Amino acid sequence: MSEGVLRGKVAIVTGAGSPIGLGRAMSLALAEAGARVAMLDVNPETLHTTAQEVMAAGGPGSARPMVWDVPTMRAARPPSTAPSPSWAGCTWW
Numbered sequence: 001m002s003e004g005v006l007r008g009k010v011a012i013v014t015g016a017g018s019p020i021g022l023g024r025a026m027s028l029a030l031a032e033a034g035a036r037v038a039m040l041d042v043n044p045e046t047l048h049t050t051a052q053e054v055m056a057a058g059g060p061g062s063a064r065p066m067v068w069d070v071p072t073m074r075a076a077r078p079p080s081t082a083p084s085p086s087w088a089g090c091t092w093w
């Protein structure tokens with residue numbers, strides 16, 4: 001993907017937190033292409049570490065880690081902060 005082609009878009013990646021997984025690779029590529037990436041994973045520790053990597057690549061605010069159990073679509077832990085205005089247009093449950 002060329003840089004910036006996804007600027008203004010929001011992507012949702014499930015299983016995003018593995019430090020070696022497909023979700024990390026997809027999140028990095030999406031953020032580098034300009035998207036803001038909602039990173040969902042059930043493991044808070046690896047998720048937050050991987051989200052820091054994605055923000056280092058895509059810039060501040062390019063990733064939003066969310067601790068979710070995807071099959072049940074329930075937050076495994078409530079979001080620690082409210083969505084920033086830059087995430088307007090995305091619906092948070």
Ligand SMILES: NC(=O)c1ccc[n+]([C@@H]2O[C@H](COP(=O)([O-])OP(=O)(O)OC[C@H]3O[C@@H](n4cnc5c(N)ncnc54)[C@H](O)[C@@H]3O)[C@@H](O)[C@H]2O)c1
Binds near residue numbers: 018021
């Ligand atoms: N079809 C293929 O050729 C192919 C190839 C590689 C991987 N895969 C599949 O793709 C998937 C991802 O592979 P990977 O290598 O990135 O795996 P991985 O184990 O590195 O990452 C999976 C991530 O999903 C998270 N996760 C697990 N249960 C979850 C849940 N209930 N809710 C939210 N997150 C959850 C884990 O915490 C982990 O961070 C796997 O299912 C794998 O079998 C398919």
